[in-house]
Amino acid sequence: MKDGTSRNIWGSILFYLFIAVFVLVAMFPLLWVFKMSIVTRAELYASPPTILPQTFTTDSYATIFADATFQRALLNSTVIAGTTTVICLFLGSIAAYAIARLRFRFSSLFLTLILAIAFFPPVAIIAPLFLMWSAVNLNDTYWAMIIPNTVFSLPLTIWLLVAFFKELPKDLEEAAKVDGATTIQAFRKVIVPLAAPGVFTTAILTFIFAWNEFLFANTFSFTERTMPVTVAIPNFATVYTVNYGAQAAAAVVVTIPLVILVLFFQRRIVSGLTAGAVKG
Template identity: 70%
Template sequence: MASATAKGRSGGGAAAKSVLFYGFIGLFVLVSIAPLLWVFRMSITSRVDLFASPAATAVSAPIGDNYATIFADPSFRRALLNSVIIAGVTTVVCLFFGALAAYAIARLRFRFKSPVMTLILAISFFPAVAILAPLFQQFSAFGLIDTYWSVIIADVVFALPLTVWILVAFFKELPRDLEEAAQVDGATTLQAFRKVIVPLAAPGVFTCAILTFIHAWNEFLFAVTFLFSPQTQPVTVVIPNFATVYTTDYGAQAAAAVVVTVPLVILVLIFQRRIVSGLTAGAVKG
């Protein structure tokens, strides 16, 4: 009888903990997506409803005028292309140099390896605003202001350390026998790296690619400082332009924000398992 009572109490305690856990998760998800849902609501709301006082609690008739406005703007369409170019090139450069650097760090033995790794990671946490003025002067001297390369170089500087840090953990756990076997078959060191090591470290490479692309896609500080013309400005800089001296088109800004955010959300939802496995595997193996 006593044992049955104890089991009942333990079962009730487990159920209560389960309810609290899932309740907390549900509340956390709700708080996280509430701003996104509100922005989406703004994007399908007419100007009259947006400026109504008190604010309308429901959208009377969802409209697509705000989306038509942003896609009719050639500067916004160009900004989307600019963002794809900047984020894409940044991702490719980071993966290329990051993989080579991470492979060298993982395979070579040298003094102060741990401090070097710590320094590499610390660079990604360095305040970007502290180097805006020096970078602007350097880029001006080399004629890079208002070109893609000014932002790409700055993005690479801050995204490359994280790429190296993640990939080092993967390369360290890959046995050297694989490279030696490839070299016995006549492959060079670079061929063994490209055809054997990189495919085996695909989860880490994919994780770095997604994180780097998201970082470059969302970057604003360097873009607004170094890029001035609609031919080079990314979408993060163009969104605030849906405003004039006298009024702000909040609906168009919300629609532009949705258009910029939704592709990233879909990308993460589709590849979330690869991203999580890449991050956790690197953390455990590192």
């Protein structure tokens, strides 16, 4: 009995030790970037580098918040990511409801084809998309980034919402139709409110994807008027010098809102990713 208890204790110790090491390894790059953002330039370039910060300064944060380009980039990213999220939720909820509820041929194949878009390499369409946007004067506009972001975000949106809609009992819609509601009214007034946790989870994940997107932003944004933060951060470098402290501070400022969202709504995100895993 004692041997069994001892093994359980050592097993628990090893398990939590493994978790601690794993979290430390995963968090180390983020902690190192944060450390870069709060030390002086002399310590930043010290060799060998210091593991723990020896001096603290907020100069890097003062630099980025005094930069009008970075401030504009934060607004641009919010507009692009927010618009992408709204469009994805609108189109994705309708498509997901049709796949989950309406009976039509090849619905499973249709969902498979939608998910296949997520595996398509975006870099493969950069050149033709650039030429097409140039032809219709969309380059260096928000829509040049919102449209491809929406295309590549929709598969995740539809996949998550289909799982949530399938978990809701059909009796709710039938009861609404008995009361005179149409299919669209039942969807808008009954299904969407009940699937609010799933819709909210999908919105968070879609926003994070659009906020972090770099390829389309770097290709289709030419000026400060449309430049998002993912493109603005490398601009804290010149031909001769690189302000690593400012880049690190900008990376921290851009990442913190996403970290807060994920930590605050982690339970909903997990439930959204696992919805429908047991019951289809």
